Amino acid sequence: MVVRIRMHGALARHFAGEGADSGNGMAITFPQKKVSVAQIFNRLRIPVEVVGFVAINGVRAAKDTWVTDEDEIAIFPLVTGG
Amino acid sequence: MSYTGKVLRVNLDTGDVTKEPLNQDWAEKYFGGRGLGIKYLYEELKEGIDPLSSANKLILTTGPFTGTVVPCSGRLTFAAKSPATGTMLDSSIGGRFATQLKFAGYDVLIIEGQAENPACLVINDDRVEIRDATYLWGKGIFETESQLGEELGRESGVLSIGPAGEKLVSIACIGSEYYRQAARGGIGAVMGSKKLKAIVCSGSKDVTVPDMPGLLKLVKRLIWEDVLTDTNLGIYTDGTPQIVDMSNSAGVLPTRNFQDGVFEGASKINAESIRRLKPRKKACPACALGCGNYIRIGDNAVEGPEYETLALVGSNCGVDDIEAIIKFNAECDDVGIDTISAGNIVGFAMEMTERGIKDFGIRFGDIETYLKMPRLIGCQEGMGEELSRGVRYLAQKYGGIEFAMETKGLELPGYDPRGSWSMGLAYATANRGGCHMGGFPIGDEAFGDIDPFTIEGKAKLTIDAQHYNMIKFSLVLCDFWAVSLETMSELISCVRGREISVAELEKAAERIWNIGRLFNVREGFKAGEDTLPDRIFKDPLKSGAPAGRVLPRDQFDAMLQEYYQLRGWDNNGAPTPEKLKELEM
Amino acid sequence: MKLVLDTERCTGCGICELVCSAVKGGVFNPKMACLKIHSGYEKGDLVVGGEFCDLCLECVETCPTGAIMSENGSLSVDQESCSECGLCVDACPYGIIHLSSSGKLLICDRCGGSPECVSWCPHEAIKKEESAT
Numbered sequence: 001m002v003v004r005i006r007m008h009g010a011l012a013r014h015f016a017g018e019g020a021d022s023g024n025g026m027a028i029t030f031p032q033k034k035v036s037v038a039q040i041f042n043r044l045r046i047p048v049e050v051v052g053f054v055a056i057n058g059v060r061a062a063k064d065t066w067v068t069d070e071d072e073i074a075i076f077p078l079v080t081g082g
Numbered sequence: 083m084s085y086t087g088k089v090l091r092v093n094l095d096t097g098d099v100t101k102e103p104l105n106q107d108w109a110e111k112y113f114g115g116r117g118l119g120i121k122y123l124y125e126e127l128k129e130g131i132d133p134l135s136s137a138n139k140l141i142l143t144t145g146p147f148t149g150t151v152v153p154c155s156g157r158l159t160f161a162a163k164s165p166a167t168g169t170m171l172d173s174s175i176g177g178r179f180a181t182q183l184k185f186a187g188y189d190v191l192i193i194e195g196q197a198e199n200p201a202c203l204v205i206n207d208d209r210v211e212i213r214d215a216t217y218l219w220g221k222g223i224f225e226t227e228s229q230l231g232e233e234l235g236r237e238s239g240v241l242s243i244g245p246a247g248e249k250l251v252s253i254a255c256i257g258s259e260y261y262r263q264a265a266r267g268g269i270g271a272v273m274g275s276k277k278l279k280a281i282v283c284s285g286s287k288d289v290t291v292p293d294m295p296g297l298l299k300l301v302k303r304l305i306w307e308d309v310l311t312d313t314n315l316g317i318y319t320d321g322t323p324q325i326v327d328m329s330n331s332a333g334v335l336p337t338r339n340f341q342d343g344v345f346e347g348a349s350k351i352n353a354e355s356i357r358r359l360k361p362r363k364k365a366c367p368a369c370a371l372g373c374g375n376y377i378r379i380g381d382n383a384v385e386g387p388e389y390e391t392l393a394l395v396g397s398n399c400g401v402d403d404i405e406a407i408i409k410f411n412a413e414c415d416d417v418g419i420d421t422i423s424a425g426n427i428v429g430f431a432m433e434m435t436e437r438g439i440k441d442f443g444i445r446f447g448d449i450e451t452y453l454k455m456p457r458l459i460g461c462q463e464g465m466g467e468e469l470s471r472g473v474r475y476l477a478q479k480y481g482g483i484e485f486a487m488e489t490k491g492l493e494l495p496g497y498d499p500r501g502s503w504s505m506g507l508a509y510a511t512a513n514r515g516g517c518h519m520g521g522f523p524i525g526d527e528a529f530g531d532i533d534p535f536t537i538e539g540k541a542k543l544t545i546d547a548q549h550y551n552m553i554k555f556s557l558v559l560c561d562f563w564a565v566s567l568e569t570m571s572e573l574i575s576c577v578r579g580r581e582i583s584v585a586e587l588e589k590a591a592e593r594i595w596n597i598g599r600l601f602n603v604r605e606g607f608k609a610g611e612d613t614l615p616d617r618i619f620k621d622p623l624k625s626g627a628p629a630g631r632v633l634p635r636d637q638f639d640a641m642l643q644e645y646y647q648l649r650g651w652d653n654n655g656a657p658t659p660e661k662l663k664e665l666e667m
Numbered sequence: 668m669k670l671v672l673d674t675e676r677c678t679g680c681g682i683c684e685l686v687c688s689a690v691k692g693g694v695f696n697p698k699m700a701c702l703k704i705h706s707g708y709e710k711g712d713l714v715v716g717g718e719f720c721d722l723c724l725e726c727v728e729t730c731p732t733g734a735i736m737s738e739n740g741s742l743s744v745d746q747e748s749c750s751e752c753g754l755c756v757d758a759c760p761y762g763i764i765h766l767s768s769s770g771k772l773l774i775c776d777r778c779g780g781s782p783e784c785v786s787w788c789p790h791e792a793i794k795k796e797e798s799a800t
Contacts, residue, residue, distance in 0.1 A: 150685070364706060365679055378712070
């Protein structure tokens, strides 16, 4: 399965070379038919503490949601507001 | 040491300028910024005064970190009684005024009375003058700043009002460095009621701390290990617009007068659309981040738009045109009105027109009419005169009270409580009215891990968020540095030369919250005003994660009761004598 | 050593000025810093600039006691020889030489080769360029 990842805020700077926050985001392939959000974090080596929440296909989702083929994942940093 | 120990008091009735010692006991208990400002306000004002009369005071406070290299410490706080709500009002502003006031030798500036003719207060270290400002009266904030910069030097800090403040518009703001504002609750109208057009300050004195090498070592480490990190750097790379995509994904982005929480045009007003305009970065004094995005498009320039503006002036008005939003923003900054309230007023007018309840001549997305609104409202021209009174007044006169999005008369900021129940509690209980700066529990909830659609644990979450902000904004540290309580304790201990523990900070935070609440109780506010507009309780959101949801009234009531209990307040939401004693108030 | 401001990177935070006055003078006071940063709006437009010691050597030439010396691309002060006359303060074209309240002469000496302003700038907006002089 292939998913597209978009990193928001300062998270994007770690992946600047991979086009994570421009155009269609970064495509990642997994051999499984479904993966957890945690597995995606592992794969991208994102420390969980800096993540606020994730959205799957534009809608906030709990971190234990399953992600499947063609899903779009947005990863948002923790923020204090404004 | 870190404090100058001096308060500058200016009486515009008499022209008297006095310098008095800072109340050290209050400084120990309330620190500075919001806490100290509200304490001075509570002690010096009598109950029941007219906020636009000479009995109101405009209190400007710095904090113990102001003027030092402590990161993100360069902000000023105002305190006054609010003309918009009748509650206590604290409003803060970035830019260089706070540090200039400190370098001039003052921790606090208190302005009393009313000038007979338009005046400009000029402070240069020990020299303080009240000058005539008749030649500036009527000018916008941009021209006023430009003029004063030319006359008095561009390195000075300048605070000024535009025509809106002069006309006592209830959503008038105070501006500084052109594009920064202290905006909410009509703070600009308080300054206007004193016929004070501007305050200019320049300082050349030293700010000292007991352990300079220790502080430098601590701060250097903190800047690289604690400030310039992923958690905070988004504010530098993107600024607050990074929140547009967050709110939209969480389904809380105010859309068409809070009719929905997902906006189809969000991708046209998000961080990416701002980055395409190639902003130049601007920071407040001592800020290692730098949130300001300076953008110029043709004749219009702003440092922004900030998230709140993108939400309330953009999606809330059904406008997805970033250039139109920038133009609206620039007009608000110049005429001197709050964009959050302005966006709510225009959104309300749009819904009223579309529903056929009252024809204000404007519909969602009608950019041509929308762009006229800031001047109409700020200068009180035509229908702007009525609109300028806020959504509560408009709804009471014309109807639509269920969707007049305000609490205590202050229009709601950019997070829909139906998608974040804790934020509903935060809005309902903020001391100055519908406000997101009193506490930001959504950060850990809808924007974090905690389930947004339950009341479980929300009272405590909101109280903790409120206390966190109270201490942060009283030491004076900027919202955008996610600094921990432990680090705040380390910093204040170093700067004050004695150990100030996290527990002491938490107690001070609770004290600061309670003094604000006491002010409101003294003014006659009752528990029933800790509430939200009917739309939140009755109209389900249509899209995104909160689709189909309201914040149920009975759940809200239970959450509020738990909040009062945890706070040690009575059923009417008033601090009990035991609680006040515990907090050494 | 030349110090140069990258005006695209500079946010105007002034941490450099605060640190300079702190390290050299023991106080926080941007007006006592041996550099100047401006980031502000003139007629609404953002104008960014800075002044650093560029080794014009006016101070060295003006000093009556020879307390200010120039060698290896930077200045240094022999505080003992300084008579606190203040002539160098007036001679400096950028106004970045100061006499502190305790009588110490504050002058840009590149901090002995590792300028504090350079190392503290959060956005690496101050660059040092080793020059021939």
